Amino acid sequence: MMNNTTAYRGNIFYFNDTASLENLPKHKNDTSNQYVYIEDGILIVKNGKIDGVGSYATYKDKLSDIKVENCGTKLITPGFIDTHQHSTQSSIVAAYGEKLLEWLEDYVFPGERIYADHDCALKDMTFFLDHLLRNGTTTAVSYGPLFYDASDLFFAELNKRNMRFITGNILMDINAPATLKLSTQENYDISKKLIDKWHNKGRLSYCISPRFALATSEAMMELCGELKKAHPDLYIQTHLNENTNEVKEVKKLYPWSKNYLDVYDHFGLITDKTVLGHCIHMLDEELAQIRDSGAIVSWCPISNNFLGSGLFNYERTLKFTDKITLGTDWGGGNSLSMFAVMDDAYKVSMLNNQKLPSMHRWFLATYGAAKTLQIDSKVGNFDKGKEADFIIIDPDASPFLKYRRRGVEDIFELLFILMTLGDEKIINSTYIMGECAYRADK
Incomplete structure (x- = not known):
């Protein structure tokens, strides 16, 4: 098989294998380590599978022979x-x-x-x-x-x-x-x-x-x-x-x-x-x-x-x-749009006098679903060897989201405003097994 390797540089978010509804953090002061958020990170995809993930500073000297897609401050996350x-x-x-x-x-x-x-x-x-x-x-x-x-x-x-x-x-x-x-x-x-x-x-x-x-x-x-x-x-x-x-x-x-x-x-x-x-x-x-x-x-x-x-x-x-x-x-x-689903889930919970944390909703729509469907060995997060199904989210594609996220300082608030204000217009691109299946500018 031809070695087909591409690195994607941007902000990266995904859940760890050990994450569950029981141990997920509810707010930014929670010290749980059940998720990974890397500002200025690198996701490496090789032959349709995840080959590595980490900070750009860690990987930058190893990228000389790899094509790098620079996604700026966009969010790279599992589909x-x-x-x-x-x-x-x-x-x-x-x-x-x-x-x-x-x-x-x-x-x-x-x-x-x-x-x-x-x-x-x-x-x-x-x-x-x-x-x-x-x-x-x-x-x-x-x-x-x-x-x-x-x-x-x-x-x-x-x-x-x-x-x-x-x-x-x-x-x-x-x-x-x-x-x-x-x-x-x-x-x-x-x-x-x-x-x-x-x-x-x-x-x-x-x-x-x-x-x-x-x-x-x-x-x-x-x-x-x-x-x-x-x-x-x-x-x-x-x-x-x-x-x-x-x-x-x-x-x-x-x-x-x-x-x-x-x-x-x-x-x-x-x-x-x-x-x-x-x-x-x-x-x-x-x-x-x-x-x-x-x-x-x-x-x-x-x-x-x-x-x-x-x-x-x-x-x-x-x-x-x-x-x-x-x-x-x-x-x-x-x-x-799963953004719309996560938004309505929050509103329904509020009508039931319940608060549904940002991390919990995002988990239900990504790695949590993979676990319940028993496909978490294949998809759902960025562990090495998993299938490279991921999306790149561009909050700045929405003028109001671009305005609203000024001053957002943590992943909890970022996820919340994405779920509350986002729709298909902020999906910059969708990748299936490392191949681009949708791109907003095409």
């Missing part, structure tokens, strides 16, 4: 990880005036039908992936299309871009329009074909993706459980306790269940590789089951606010589990 999004819903973002179940019927299902057409599917998913990279997200857990051809195309596009992605065809066999509903066996057969073709190919992982309990029959759930038994390393994603009317309807459809989570657990779908979107209206026994199973919570504050679904209680959830992550829920969420 964001979005743990809940719908790749097929770009065309219905910002749909007015409905809550979850009505919104699905009136907007989502009609919008997702375009994926039956190859050209429409390719155009839509290309826009989605370009926009994702523009927002600095390098890894995601994502719901793919229902149809095989579109799902196969989605995997192919992701593989071409060399992205680390966890996705699968969305599964629906009941309570959906005829044009967007497949038989139980058809859903299963498509899943099998995609698993055989794409799971663990390149940087891709297949994810069993029943939309939610109201759209999947008991027979479909059973087949999902069979897929997991046959392929224990598969991920699972679904929705849980997003909306109070949804919870009531689930109880009607599955009267034998102890609670909403029990529907999935009954079929063997609650595991340490299961990502549960929303988790707002949770019973204590459900949170205890999440704790005991090691399942992953994906908090989606933008979507919850937009659809009026409710306020996620971070501190209550944290008493049961630290496997909490953040998702845009693109579709219901009206932004693919």
